[in-house]
Amino acid sequence: MKIGSVSLDNITVLAPLAGITNLPFRLLAKEAGCALVCSEMISANGLVYKSKKTAQLLDSVPEEKPLSVQIFGTEPSIMAEAAAMVESSGADILDINFGCSVRKVVRTGAGSALMKEPDRAEALLRAVRKSVAIPLTIKIRTGWDNSGSQAIEIARIAESCGADAITVHPRTATQGFSGKSDWSVIAAIKKIISIPVIGNGDIVIPEDAIRMRNQTGCDAVMIGRSAIGNPWIFSQVLSLTRGEPVPCADIPVRFGIMIKYLEKSVKYFGEKHACHMMRSRLGWFSKGLPHSSSFRESIKRITSENEAKQIINSYMHAIDGIYS
Ligand SMILES: Cc1cc2nc3c(=O)[nH]c(=O)nc-3n(C[C@H](O)[C@H](O)[C@H](O)COP(=O)(O)O)c2cc1C
Numbered sequence: 001m002k003i004g005s006v007s008l009d010n011i012t013v014l015a016p017l018a019g020i021t022n023l024p025f026r027l028l029a030k031e032a033g034c035a036l037v038c039s040e041m042i043s044a045n046g047l048v049y050k051s052k053k054t055a056q057l058l059d060s061v062p063e064e065k066p067l068s069v070q071i072f073g074t075e076p077s078i079m080a081e082a083a084a085m086v087e088s089s090g091a092d093i094l095d096i097n098f099g100c101s102v103r104k105v106v107r108t109g110a111g112s113a114l115m116k117e118p119d120r121a122e123a124l125l126r127a128v129r130k131s132v133a134i135p136l137t138i139k140i141r142t143g144w145d146n147s148g149s150q151a152i153e154i155a156r157i158a159e160s161c162g163a164d165a166i167t168v169h170p171r172t173a174t175q176g177f178s179g180k181s182d183w184s185v186i187a188a189i190k191k192i193i194s195i196p197v198i199g200n201g202d203i204v205i206p207e208d209a210i211r212m213r214n215q216t217g218c219d220a221v222m223i224g225r226s227a228i229g230n231p232w233i234f235s236q237v238l239s240l241t242r243g244e245p246v247p248c249a250d251i252p253v254r255f256g257i258m259i260k261y262l263e264k265s266v267k268y269f270g271e272k273h274a275c276h277m278m279r280s281r282l283g284w285f286s287k288g289l290p291h292s293s294s295f296r297e298s299i300k301r302i303t304s305e306n307e308a309k310q311i312i313n314s315y316m317h318a319i320d321g322i323y324s
Contacts, residue, residue, distance in 0.1 A: 001196060001219050004135025004164035006066050006092050008035040008220065010212065011241060012234045013167075013198055015072045015140070015224030018093070022057075024264035026064050028257060029227060034234040036222070037064055040098045041111075044073030044082035058089040059268070066092035068137065072100060074109040074120065076127035083241050087132040093164075094132055096125070098140040101173040112141050112173035115150045118157055123160035132200060135164040139200075142185050145174040151185055159193045167198040167222055186216040186298060198222050206236035206246055229284030231257065255316040258285045259309065266305050275302050280314070290322055291315070 001008045014021060014029040016038040021029075026037040039057060046054030060067050069091035073079045079096070086094050098121070100111030114121045129136055138158050143150035155166050155275075170185035171177070181201025190197045199218030203209050209221040226233055232249045239246050249257075262282065265274035282299050286292035295315045302308040 002026050003036075003093055003137060003196060006036075008066070008133055010035045011192045011220040012036075012209070012237050013068075013220050014038055014227060014231075014234070015200060015222045015229065016068075016097075016142045017224055020228060023059055023061065023064065023268050024261055025231070026067070027061070027264055028231040028261055029234055030064050031260075032231045032234040033238045034231075036068055036093070036219060038068040038095060038222075039070055040099060041070045041072045041090075041163055042082075042086075044071045044075075044079050047071070047082040047085050050077050058091070060090060068093035068095050070095040070097050070139065072097035072105060072110045074114065074124070074126045075121075079124050079133035080127040083128045083136075084131045091134065093170065094128070095137045095139055095167075096128065098138050099169050099173075101141070101176050106173065108247055112144065112244050115140060115154055115173065116144045118150070118153055122157050123323055125158060125163065129162040137164065137167065137198075138163055139167040139169065141168075141247055142170045142172050142182060143170050149185065149188075151189060155189045155193050159195055163195060163198040165198060165219075166193065166217075167200050169200040169222075171201065183212060183216050186212070186218050190217045190219075196220065200224065203233075206233055206240050209237040210240050251316060251320050254285060254289075255312060258282055258312055261285070262305060262308050262312070271305055274291040275304060275308060278302060278308055282308070285314070289319055291318065 004321060012034050014034045017041045021040050028213045029037050042057045043054055069086045071082050083094050097111050098114045105111040139280055140151055140154055158166055168186045168189055170182040186199040196219035196222045199212045199216050200222035203223045204226050213220055236246045262278055279300050283296035286295050298311050
């Protein structure tokens with residue numbers, strides 16, 4: 001599959017997840033075979049007004065390529081300027097957020113609030129399209145609320161403005177993450193546009209990815225929450241697409257990924273900052289395992305990479321004893 005000039009090796013895409021899909025996490029997904037990784041959403045205002053913290057979110061390394069960088073905002077001129085900065089940073093694809101339903105974002109008119117304003121959406125997309133040459137994508141929801149589906153209208157506008165692909169998370173903005181995503185909306189959009197459609201929403205087990213593709217005809221599948229603490233879901237989906245047995249993530253694999261995540265975070269953020277982040281993040285990987293709450297408790301106080309590794313290793317040996 002291709003998004004504009006960018007070829008993807010397979011059909012799997014890591015969703016943008018604020019506070020989660022940083023560089024180390026994206027590398028884990030990539031190593032599990034994910035074809036396209038996405039940054040978390042980045043404020044266009046933050047980029048343009050030179051926030052150092054925001055600019056750091058553009059950091060990337062060649063091993064994670066191709067990388068899609070997502071920005072959010074509402075002013076066409078600011079979005080166009082931010083888009084040009086994303087392109088200069090070396091991103092392969094620029095994605096615009098039309099789906100965020102967090103109050104802080106929608107009250108500025110950005111994210112899913114753009115779905116209520118087709119004229120603004122069009123102006124914004126035209127301005128951004130003019131300012132960058134890299135492929136442009138948007139990520140939308142079904143619409144604002146149950147009063148109607150704006151997804152079809154926004155998808156048509158995006159295609160006419162030169163977007164190269166559209167990701168559809170078929171829930172309304174007011175729904176947030178409640179209820180179930182309505183995959184029929186992905187199928188409906190796939191029918192009316194000719195650029196690729198990436199389906200998203202409620203892929204919980206690897207088989208769901210195949211079901212989504214078969215039910216909707218989408219060109220690729222995007223996985224968000226199920227990849228948190230479980231990035232090997234990408235290799236499992238890949239095996240299914242190739243008709244191979246699904247590899248199970250046994251204890252050594254699972255703990256190996258935990259160690260890699262820790263090491264990569266220390267490498268990119270420095271030991272102090274990484275340990276701070278790991279205090280809550282390592283627990284993602286122990287979900288469903290015996291004694292995970294006492295593991296999460298002991299990892300809460302780590303101050304060094306070595307200490308974290310010792311706790312991870314002793315937990316792994318304790319678990320291995322239970323399973324073997
Ligand atoms: C913690 C969290 C952060 C998210 N951050 C973003 C974001 O930055 N940009 C975006 O477009 N969607 C974001 N989303 C939505 C996801 O990308 C995805 O559309 C949604 O979770 C549905 O897919 P899933 O069922 O595979 O999780 C976020 C979702 C969660 C749970």
